[in-house]
Amino acid sequence: MKPFNGFFVFIYYVVGFITRLLHPTDVEGMDRLPQGGALLCPNHASDWDPVMVALVLPVNYRLHIMAKEELFRNPILGWILRRVGAFPVSRGGSDIQSVKTAMQAIKSGDNLLMFPEGTTVRNGIGHVDGLPAHAHGGVAMIGIRTGAKLVPVFVDGEKKPFRRTRIIFGEPYEPRITGKHGTAEEIQTVADEVLAAAYALGGQAVGGKSVCE
Template identity: 30%
Template sequence: MIYKFAKFVVWVIFKFLYRIKIHGQENIPDQGPVIICSNHISNFDPPVVGITSPRDIHFMAKEELFEKKGLGFLLPHLNAFPVKRGMRDRNALRRGLELLEQGGTLGLFPEGTRSKDGQLQKGLAGAGFFAMRSNATVIPCAIIGSYDRSEPLHVVYGQAIEFETLKVENPRAQDVTDEIMANIQSLLEENTK
């Protein structure tokens, strides 16, 4: 209930502030497990992906945020769960896989942190881990523009990434993440003026 209300309120505010344009929403399946992987340019990226996706999304958020008063209560109601950064967090990995097994949608920013120069950085192996260990459809997403309100912010959802050829080669999680990042980079290049 809080999630739906927050999504509506944030949509109204952000749509006005950033003139958000959504492209490729039809590429997100209506049912079944989905992983949405996006570039990361701002702290506003999680709510932007959350409000532009037709599905409710669960995000990992750094553990420190859950220790802050108010946020610690609110974040679980906004479908966020904690992850310890800088180490392999088995609880967060398990929670992410459970959500996917239940047919949910997991939102990931494979870079792990915001890009300081706006350029796509190397992705971490976690995204590849979830893609390999689940039957989820992986949708690349590109957030294009800036949050300075001088131009519309574009959110582009690409077509599902095909991993069949790669899986035959028995890839490492990092190899799968690299493929995801290549798809995000293609979206950025194809949709940037």
């Protein structure tokens, strides 16, 4: 399902109105966004993150969202999510179909939102249970194989009603690799760099790791 249809427009404005009342945002860097074939890579501190990021983008930005499969187990919610361009991914292992769907979206000229951490990081900015947040290589692999520009995105952590949340879009990042697909080490390095760049936009670091230039 293309993420730009009558139902999507209705949801965008209705949910957007309610969300902006509950969680107002301060947005920076919108002028940095590529027009198509971009892979948006936010840090992930709250279940609100994909909704809030999607709703600050233009209504015609054609955004797909890779979301955890648990959300699709509810038939009604799953139907709504698919209608607005989201698709499920299994976080327990390799999910070939979700990777294919993600790559097809980008290659068609649409945009994709995918969280490098793969799960919410609630216990402190850049840390999970006291350990540094970890980027999964899948986000880099999809970006490299599709030629997408990776866009680091920072989203403030704790979401409290009526308190403003910062959303900052960074400069598009073109991975530097050897060969056509890169080595496993290069893929992981790219994933780590784009996650570090996302946290750096908010003045944070990931476990003391230096951010990409």
